[in-house]
Amino acid sequence: MLTVQKYGGTSVGTLERIREVAKRVAKTKESGSDVVVVVSAMSGETNKLIQMANSFSENPKRREMDLLLSSGERVTSALLAILLTEMGYETIAMSGRQAGIITDGVHTKARIEHIDRTHIEKELKKGLIVVVAGFQGITEIGEVSTLGRGGSDLSAVAIAGALEADICEIYTDVDGIYTTDPRIVPKAKKLKQISYDEMLELASLGAKVLQTRSVELAKKLNVNLVTRSSFNDNEGTLITKEEGIMEKPLVSGIAIDKNQARVTLRGVSDKPGIAAEIFRKLADEGVNVDMIIQNVGVDGATNLGFTVPQDELELTRKSMEEIEASQSLEFDKHVVKVSVVGVGMKSHSGVACTAFDTLADENINIEMISTSEIKISMVIHEKYGELAVRALHDAYKLDK
């Protein structure tokens, strides 16, 4: 049995919190499992370092930022190893380099290329607890790199994959993944299990818990992820492959994304290549287009709709004005995207109908619809966002 545990910034935010983490690690070790622990920097430390760097430069050199930022996780890993040793558990702390985390050379946003598991494995075989500084790695030429937002989760998942760990536990200050945002629907329930694909579609629900990149990597490496709170002993949510989930619910959760803006191009010439031109331009500008809707045209012209993150709306506006592809442009920031997610809908019809009926019953106009095998997304006016979530949560009986 091998358990990889990852503790985020708030979980190691104070010396007292680190003591709690040490107890949990010790308990896991006592239960008979080998343990690899991946730690983040103490909360606030990374921001402090970023602020110092920004006081010197608006655009600090990225290679040096990595040397700077990687120090926080090293501190936490050393402190936790010192404490576990004091508690009588033989423990070794490792930097990203020592843990064999090899990345590409894109500083501050490096991607893990592979894990050289030799060193960790050797220490585990000797019975040691291994504490790894998360968020960091080393490039082929020996440069220190960091993995960007959610980097420590990535470290943990990659290590769990390389070592074929039985489980990879991600500890934060949140219990797990809920059927929807409990601030909107107080009777939202915590999910026991969810598939990787559902989790990816529910990104907006789980964003605070788990970054999309980590879920994608876990899916690729077939790592069983559990998100749990380090502040209590509640069971968390297991994120695993679809086949591993016993009872496949029709709908697992309702997500709401308030950071969307809708763009509509009216009177786009209905000829080949126009859409390609538009979206190539947006991609070049780095705009993350989400939903895209195009209807069959009438009289050689059509309407094209898509959504972008709100803070990329200005960039989108400029790009669109440059290419003059349409007769008129409309921008609407007052929208939200509500999504119904569930692997069960693959094999059941009628799930979408329920969603549309439910919103109709509430007199909510649906502006855009987009569906995938396991998701139905609807763009509606922002004022109806929370009402829609509550109504859909009820309609699919997610509180049962």
Added chain:
Amino acid sequence: MLTVQKYGGTSVGTLERIREVAKRVAKTKESGSDVVVVVSAMSGETNKLIQMANSFSENPKRREMDLLLSSGERVTSALLAILLTEMGYETIAMSGRQAGIITDGVHTKARIEHIDRTHIEKELKKGLIVVVAGFQGITEIGEVSTLGRGGSDLSAVAIAGALEADICEIYTDVDGIYTTDPRIVPKAKKLKQISYDEMLELASLGAKVLQTRSVELAKKLNVNLVTRSSFNDNEGTLITKEEGIMEKPLVSGIAIDKNQARVTLRGVSDKPGIAAEIFRKLADEGVNVDMIIQNVGVDGATNLGFTVPQDELELTRKSMEEIEASQSLEFDKHVVKVSVVGVGMKSHSGVACTAFDTLADENINIEMISTSEIKISMVIHEKYGELAVRALHDAYKLDK
């Protein structure tokens, strides 16, 4: 022209101080010299880390302490490199590992074994300023190590030696080396030059500025050291080989060491091997014996005197009681050691006489005397310590 500059903790203690350091580095670069900068952790940071570790363990694991403590210098080196880059100077920061500082495996007190200068040299050739995290290195097997007290000075001296730098400037909050402690003799003068050997003998004067280890290494590697203040533009003190010093003063300085205790063994059997037994025992216990005085014996017995650091007196007492080598033991904490140091005395007689006359004129009894080629040390009662220093400073006209 290649200049190595080392900035200590107070010199990089705040972001504002780091700005001042950057200006000085830039000025050196502008003057046409290549520059390697070695930095300490921001003052207070290392102590903060030690305190955290000690809150978890009275005797924290040393390997992990090194991982912990090495983070502070990485932060400073990255910040300074970011700032210099922003100022328009191409700069690269390096950890101890990246700078090629290879040490033995004695964690928290490692010794530099050699410098692999490839990486620094490559970047210097490209015209970059190189900023190195001081105090740290890496062992042959890839473990992070730290060099103990004064470690950043050692890093700087070792790098200056490996690169055959023209000069190695050690910046602290002190101007340089003085003829004696200016708190005792306000008219003490700053020395322009001093030889390695004199500096080693004057260790107690320069202890705040430069550790003995660094001076020894500089001597071994033939590195021209300059100690200067980063808080003003005063010229510092050049520490170099004796042959490099133009005018060899008879006496360079008067040192006072208040941390000495005198031990006297009366009635030691005057036969071979006794002294060896006593000092082997003390060495085994880790006592740092300084002066040793033994007179010709009378009637098969002799008196043996030596000095030890005050805080090792208890340990000395215990060791001495165990071996019962003498008829009686005397311990005296109320002593100081006053030393007159100067390379000139090698070729001049009468220097010692002046010292003895001077103390006699002040009615100061000399309890022990020990001399080397370039030093006369006298142990006297502590109440006369400052008087002796002032009198000797005057006698040798060191204020002229």
